Amino acid sequence: MRPKSIQTWPLGTLAVLVLLGASACAQTLDPAKDLTNMSLEDLLDVQVTSVSKKEQKLSQAGAAVYVITQEDIHRSGATNIPDVLRMAPGVDVAQISANLWAISIRGFGDRYTDKVLVLIDGRSVFTPTNSGVYWDQQDVPLEDIERIEVIRGPGGTIWGANAVNGVINIITKSAKATQGGLVSASAGPNRNAQGLVQYGSTIGQKGSYRVFGKYFNAGNLTAADGTEAADGWHTAHGGFRSDWDLSSRDTLTVQGDLQRINEGSTITTLFSNALPLEATLNTRTTVGAGNLLGRWNRTFSNRSDTSLQVYYDGYDRRENGGLESRKTFDLDFNHHLAIGTRHDVVWGLGYRVTSDNLTPQFNLLYTPQRRTDNLFSAFIQDEIKLANSLWLTVGSKVEHNAYTGFEYEPGAQLVWKPTKRQAVWASVARAIRQPARSDTDLEIDIAAFPLDNGGLGVVKLLGDEDRKAEKLIAYQVGYRAQVTKHLSLDAATFMNFYSRLQTTEPEDPYFVTSPGPPHLVFPLFFDDKAHASTYGGEIFANWNVTSRWRISPGYAFIHMNVAPDATSLDTTVAATALNTPKHKFEVRSLLNLPHNFSWDSSFYHVASMAGGAVPGYNRLDTRLGWRTGEHTEFSIVGQNLLTPRHFEFTDAYEIHHTQMQRSVYGKITWRF
Numbered sequence: 001m002r003p004k005s006i007q008t009w010p011l012g013t014l015a016v017l018v019l020l021g022a023s024a025c026a027q028t029l030d031p032a033k034d035l036t037n038m039s040l041e042d043l044l045d046v047q048v049t050s051v052s053k054k055e056q057k058l059s060q061a062g063a064a065v066y067v068i069t070q071e072d073i074h075r076s077g078a079t080n081i082p083d084v085l086r087m088a089p090g091v092d093v094a095q096i097s098a099n100l101w102a103i104s105i106r107g108f109g110d111r112y113t114d115k116v117l118v119l120i121d122g123r124s125v126f127t128p129t130n131s132g133v134y135w136d137q138q139d140v141p142l143e144d145i146e147r148i149e150v151i152r153g154p155g156g157t158i159w160g161a162n163a164v165n166g167v168i169n170i171i172t173k174s175a176k177a178t179q180g181g182l183v184s185a186s187a188g189p190n191r192n193a194q195g196l197v198q199y200g201s202t203i204g205q206k207g208s209y210r211v212f213g214k215y216f217n218a219g220n221l222t223a224a225d226g227t228e229a230a231d232g233w234h235t236a237h238g239g240f241r242s243d244w245d246l247s248s249r250d251t252l253t254v255q256g257d258l259q260r261i262n263e264g265s266t267i268t269t270l271f272s273n274a275l276p277l278e279a280t281l282n283t284r285t286t287v288g289a290g291n292l293l294g295r296w297n298r299t300f301s302n303r304s305d306t307s308l309q310v311y312y313d314g315y316d317r318r319e320n321g322g323l324e325s326r327k328t329f330d331l332d333f334n335h336h337l338a339i340g341t342r343h344d345v346v347w348g349l350g351y352r353v354t355s356d357n358l359t360p361q362f363n364l365l366y367t368p369q370r371r372t373d374n375l376f377s378a379f380i381q382d383e384i385k386l387a388n389s390l391w392l393t394v395g396s397k398v399e400h401n402a403y404t405g406f407e408y409e410p411g412a413q414l415v416w417k418p419t420k421r422q423a424v425w426a427s428v429a430r431a432i433r434q435p436a437r438s439d440t441d442l443e444i445d446i447a448a449f450p451l452d453n454g455g456l457g458v459v460k461l462l463g464d465e466d467r468k469a470e471k472l473i474a475y476q477v478g479y480r481a482q483v484t485k486h487l488s489l490d491a492a493t494f495m496n497f498y499s500r501l502q503t504t505e506p507e508d509p510y511f512v513t514s515p516g517p518p519h520l521v522f523p524l525f526f527d528d529k530a531h532a533s534t535y536g537g538e539i540f541a542n543w544n545v546t547s548r549w550r551i552s553p554g555y556a557f558i559h560m561n562v563a564p565d566a567t568s569l570d571t572t573v574a575a576t577a578l579n580t581p582k583h584k585f586e587v588r589s590l591l592n593l594p595h596n597f598s599w600d601s602s603f604y605h606v607a608s609m610a611g612g613a614v615p616g617y618n619r620l621d622t623r624l625g626w627r628t629g630e631h632t633e634f635s636i637v638g639q640n641l642l643t644p645r646h647f648e649f650t651d652a653y654e655i656h657h658t659q660m661q662r663s664v665y666g667k668i669t670w671r672f
Contacts, residue, residue: 045059046069046147048061048065048067048149049149050149050151050155050169051063051065051151051155051158052158052346052383053158053334053336053346053348053381054346058480059480061415061425062391062393062413062414062415062425063152063425063427063476064090064151064152064153064494064538065149065150065152066089066090066091066149066150066490066540067147067150068084068085068147068150069147070146070173072084072087073145075590075598075600075623075625076600076621077600077621077622077623077635077637078621079142079192079665080139080142080216081135081140081148081170082095082103082135083639084142084148085103085148085150085168086586086604087586087602088150089554089555089556089584090105090106090152090538091104091105091152091166091168092105092581094606094648095648096111096649096655096657096658097221097265097655097656097657098218098219098220098229098231098232098263099136099231099233099285100136100231100265102579102649103116103133103135104116104165104580105150105152105165106153106165106166106494106534106536107165107534107558107560107577108165109579109609110132110651111132111649111651111653111655112132112133113132113133114131114433114436115162115164115433115472116133116162116164116165116167116168117155117159117162117164117167117168118133118168118169118170119159119167119170120138120172121170121172121255122293122309122311122332123291123311123313123330124330125137125313126162127326127436128326128354128356128373128436128437129324129326129356129358129436129437130436130437130438131433131434131435131436131438131439134287134317136233136235136263136287137259137287137315138170139214139235139237139259140170141198143182143184143196143198144172144178144198144212144241145170145171145172146171146172146173146174146177148168148169148170148171149168149169149171150166150167150168150169151163151166151167151169152165152166152492152538153165153166153427153429153476153492154429154431154472155431156409156432157379157381157395157396157410157411157429158346158379158381158397159397160350160377160379160397161375161407161434162432162433162434163431164432164470164472165496174241174243174253175210175242175243176208176243178200179200179201179208179210180199180201181671181672182196182197182198182199182670182671182672183196183197183198183669184196184670185667186637186667186668187666188663188665189663189665190219190661191218191219191220192219192663192665193215193216193217194215194216194217196212196213197212197213197214198211198212199211203244206244206245206246207243207244207245208244209240209241209242209243210240210241211238211239212238212239212240213236214235214237215236215237216233216234216235217233217234217235218232218233218234220232221660221661222659222661223266223656223658224647224656224657229656229658230264230266231263231264232263233263233264234261234262235259235260235262236259237259237260238257238259239255239256240255241253241254241255242254242255249298249299249300250297250298251297252294252296252297253293253294253295254294255292255293256290256291256293257290258289259288259289260286260287261285261286261288262284262285263284263285264283264285265283265285265656266282266283266655266656267280267283267320267654267655267656268280268654268656269281269320269654270363270447270448270458271363272362272364272445273515275448275456275515275516275519276448276456276519278448280656283319283320283321284319285318285319285320286317286318286319287316287317287318288315289313289314289315290314291311291312291314292311292312293309293310293312294309294311295308295309295310296308304336304337305335306335306336307332307334308331308332309330309331309332309333310330310332311328311329312327312328312329312330313327313328313330314328319361320361320362320654321361322358322359322360322361322364323359324356324357324358324359325356325357325358326356326357328352328353328354329352329354331350331352332348332350333348333350335348341385342384343382343383343384343385344383345381345382345383346379346380346381346395348378349378350375350376351375351377352374353372353373353375354372355370355371355372356370356371357369358437363444363445363654364443364445366443367441368441371437373401373402373403375400375401376400377397377398377399377400378398379396379397379398381393381395381396389416389417389418390414390415390416390417391414392413393412393414393415394410394411394413395411396409396410396411397409401434403439403467403469404435404467404469407432407434407469408430409430409432410430411427411428411429411430412427412428412429413425413426413427414426414427421482422479422480422481423479423480424478424479425476425477425478425479426476426478427474427475427476428473428475429472429473430471430473430474431471432470433470435469437463439463439502439526440463440464440465440467440526442461442463442526443463444460444461444462445458445459445460446459446460447459451520455518455520456518456519456520457509457519457520457521457522458522459524460521460522460523461504461523461524461525461526462523462524462525462526464525467526467527467528468528469500470498470499470500470501470528471499471500473496473497474494474495474496475494475495475496476492476493477492477493477494478490478491479492486544486545487541487542487543488541488542489539489540489541490539490540490541491537491538491539492537492538492539493535493536493537494537495533495534496532496533496534496535497532497533498531498532499531500528500529500530500531501528501530501573501576502527502528502573503526503527503528503530503564503565503568503573504524504525504570504572505525505526505529505569505570506522506523506524507523507524507525508523509523510523527570529564529565529567529568529570530562530563530564530573531563531565532561532562532576532577533561534559534560536556536557536558536559537556538554538555538556538557539554539555540555541553541554548591548592548593549590549592550589550591551587551588551589551590552587552588552589553585553586553587554585554586554587555583555584556583556584556585557582558580558582559582560577560580561577562574562576562577575611578611579651580609581606581607581609581616583605583606583607584607585605586602586603586604586605587602588600588601589601596626596627596628597625597626598623598625598626598627599622599623599624599625600622600623601620601622602619602622603618603619604618604619604620605618605619606618606619606648609649609650610650610651613650614647614648614649615647617643617646618642618643619639619640619642620638620641621639621640621641622637622641623636623637631670631671631672632669632671633669634666635666635667635668635669636666636667637664637665638662638664639662640660640662640663641662644661644662645660645661645662646659646660647659647660
């Protein structure tokens with residue numbers, strides 16, 4: 001039960017208190033104490049690796065990149081990765097239930113957003129079953145994340161298929177940076193609790209390690225009718241990381257995780273083995289997952305280095321009466337080589353094999369039930385120094401997949417730095433979304449209805465083996481600047497053109513007798529007969545008001561137009577654009593108070609979606625922290641403080657969406 005004092009605070013009161021309080025406190029600050037360990041100039045020159053698979057300064061990257069630092073994560077008060085991603089401009093994070101999210105970049109939001117590639121330490125967590133990410137399975141301890149690099153726009157030239165609208169690369173800390181012990185625990189109303197135990201040390205003179213165990217529990221949220229839902233979620237997670245300095249030239253990283261998940265949901269579904277039976281019921285989803293990754297880096301000189309990465313990833317996901325079992329092995333080699341004074345080349349080769357076993361669920365099945373697919377890839381990219389302040393980067397990735405054969409994804413970036421503190425960049429790229437198992441092998445009964453003659457009709461959605469890869473041609477222009485010593489600015493605009501987007505096309509009905517009862521099937525086949533265009537942009541800034549107070553505002557805008565091709569009979573694809581808010585505004589305030597207190601707040605405004613079915617909403621999160629010495633920190637966090645409850649997303653296939661609600665929790669962290 002939520003505290004009455006939290007429930008009855010009037011709308012907007014908390015936002016006003018936060019802003020007025022921050023303004024008043026800022027006047028009493030000690031200017032000798034810096035807000036962070038990084039100046040604005042340092043933030044612009046932070047090293048990123050996701051744009052070109054090599055280290056380069058953010059200020060020189062020819063892409064729209066946003067870096068979420070460990071300090072951002074710590075001071076956000078977030079308890080999971082989706083909530084952390086809310087602070088990135090151009091990233092739409094909409095929670096569907098206690099354990100489900102729709103996370104997209106620059107449009108096409110969906111429970112299985114199929115145009116954003118997500119990586120954890122170089123390991124892809126994009127599932128080939130339905131072209132999406134199971135966000136409930138992505139449970140990295142937030143204390144161990146070094147940074148999250150978010151690329152808005154295509155990244156296929158480096159990362160390959162499915163990096164269409166963006167890339168989210170979660171990079172964890174080296175074991176060397178997490179020595180000693182850490183214990184943290186948090187708890188709040190609605191049975192929300194989380195705990196982490198971690199320890200790191202050295203292995204001889206050349207190695208270091210950390211091991212951790214984590215438990216997380218989230219209670220049920222509120223259903224649409226105001227009753228308690230059945231979407232509670234708990235996770236047990238353990239893992240390790242070790243880093244070795246094998247020699248002055250060679251380093252080795254070995255890491256792995258094991259995870260167990262149990263969560264609930266309410267669904268309304270047909271039962272294909274008992275047509276026309278349809279029922280609404282509470283179901284449980286259980287997941288067992290694990291992965292093991294090794295990465296060997298060798299430096300030949302300051303102009304040449306290589307990386308060889310190999311990982312194994314597997315999970316068993318049981319939901320809706322069926323099993324999804326997947327095993328993936330991936331091998332990736334990269335070589336970074338500077339040639340002469342003008343060429344900086346990165347090239348690489350990759351191989352991935354994934355096998356699955358997808359047993360029938362209540363109303364769907366995959367044919368064949370088991371499948372093994374291979375993916376071969378190669379890429380090359382060259383950064384050419386045209387002048388002292390002008391760089392051109394060109395390259396392409398070539399892949400061969402089991403669905404559409406050879407695919408290519410070229411790209412070009414131009415970066416001009418008229419001054420040390422300014423950069424103008426432009427890019428053009430081609431990217432593809434590779435078909436998934438659900439595109440080609442799926443059969444799902446989506447509706448049943450009586451016919452005029454007394455018979456039974458069933459609408460069935462089927463995959464098509466001849467699916468083609470969805471294609472994007474993207475144009476971007478951006479500008480970065482350290483305007484003054486206390487103000488930095490980053491802006492990007494884009495125009496995207498999509499073709500061969502997914503549609504559902506009706507075919508002639510046919511009669512079947514099995515499975516019974518005999519019925520008339522009205523088939524809808526997946527096809528590639530839609531196109532779209534989008535344009536928009538994002539702008540954000542960092543303003544050091546004083547040495548202890550930083551304000552970071554951001555704004556994102558997108559306009560989408562999705563339409564069927566002339567040959568399509570799909571009447572629903574145009575509604576795809578309704579799942580993306582046109583406007584999103586945010587402002588974050590980070591404030592250091594005297595006596596080791598900190599007060600951090602984030603305000604978000606998200607425009608309406610689904611043609612108004614999801615009204616626009618405002619969200620306020622705030623955190624008050626207190627460090628007692630070097631080892632202990634107490635904090636209290638409030639989330640969603642402006643409204644008692646609200647929806648963030650509706651389109652979740654058969655799953656009933658629930659309402660996000662106010663919450664408050666306390667946390668203690670002890671390091672030793």
